[in-house]
Amino acid sequence: MPTYPLTALVLRKTKLGETDTILTLMATDGTQVRAVAKGLRKPGSRFGARLEPFSVVDLLLHTGRSLEVVTEARTVAPHAGLREDLDRTAAAAVVVDVLEKISLEGQPEPRLFGLATATLDALEGGTLEVSRALVVAFLVKAMAMHGYRPELESCAACACEQVAGGAFSLVHGGALCPSCGDLDPSALRLPEAARSWLAYLLGSTMARVAAEPPPAAATDDCFTLMRSFIAYHLPARLKALDYYAGLTS
Ligand SMILES: [Zn+2]
Numbered sequence: 463m464p465t466y467p468l469t470a471l472v473l474r475k476t477k478l479g480e481t482d483t484i485l486t487l488m489a490t491d492g493t494q495v496r497a498v499a500k501g502l503r504k505p506g507s508r509f510g511a512r513l514e515p516f517s518v519v520d521l522l523l524h525t526g527r528s529l530e531v532v533t534e535a536r537t538v539a540p541h542a543g544l545r546e547d548l549d550r551t552a553a554a555a556v557v558v559d560v561l562e563k564i565s566l567e568g569q570p571e572p573r574l575f576g577l578a579t580a581t582l583d584a585l586e587g588g589t590l591e592v593s594r595a596l597v598v599a600f601l602v603k604a605m606a607m608h609g610y611r612p613e614l615e616s617c618a619a620c621a622c623e624q625v626a627g628g629a630f631s632l633v634h635g636g637a638l639c640p641s642c643g644d645l646d647p648s649a650l651r652l653p654e655a656a657r658s659w660l661a662y663l664l665g666s667t668m669a670r671v672a673a674e675p676p677p678a679a680a681t682d683d684c685f686t687l688m689r690s691f692i693a694y695h696l697p698a699r700l701k702a703l704d705y706y707a708g709l710t711s
Contacts, residue, residue: 465524471578472517473558488561492571497530509535516541516554543586552706553585553593559702564608573607580668588672595675599663601688610695612636614661619645627654632694656683
């Protein structure tokens with residue numbers, strides 16, 4: 463079989479047999495690709511430490527009988543700083559865990575790759591104080607790209623513009639105005655500051671979020687809301703998100 467090049471972000475490593483590893487990757491077009499790195503867990507593997515989660519790599523692959531097989535790997539962006547302390551590792555783990563759940567084989571979403579690398583770059587270069595704001599911005603943007611964009615600027619039920627905070631309905635997919643607040647008895651509390659800051663995170667670049675993060679209290683409210691939003695829309699449990707929430711709250 464001919465080989466072909468693929469630039470991808472390493473999302474996860476899974477052991478296979480005695481010394482092999484299955485890599486879950488997200489390609490630059492946002493599709494998920496699984497490939498075997500043979501002998502990766504042998505001492506002195508020719509791949510060295512290049513195929514770690516959070517790394518962006520240039521690969522040569524060939525199509526094997528059931529999975530793609532990695533024949534060569536070159537590092538593009540190691541993101542080594544994300545592996546150097548627990549908080550950054552936990553934040554980056556949320557990013558790759560969510561990407562593993564929302565990226566699909568054969569279904570491109572090219573914006574996901576740009577979002578992923580911008581988030582990992584900002585997490586690596588930013589202070590720990592801004593890392594939670596970056597995680598929340600990633601979560602709300604990734605869910606929007608996945609088809610679940612929370613309505614934050616107008617009422618999710620009647621489309622009026624009288625949303626001044628108060629209630630957020632998972633069923634309706636966004637903020638509710640005071641008149642519609644009773645439509646959903648299970649609506650979540652959404653303070654006005656959190657509503658406007660979440661809209662800011664949805665609409666800002668990662669570089670801007672890193673430079674001008676929301677106040678910590680608003681970030682916490684946005685994070686809590688996004689956890690509920692994701693749990694409502696994604697069937698899979700996100701262990702990395704649960705861990706990160708426990709670590710920083
Ligand atoms: Zn309304």
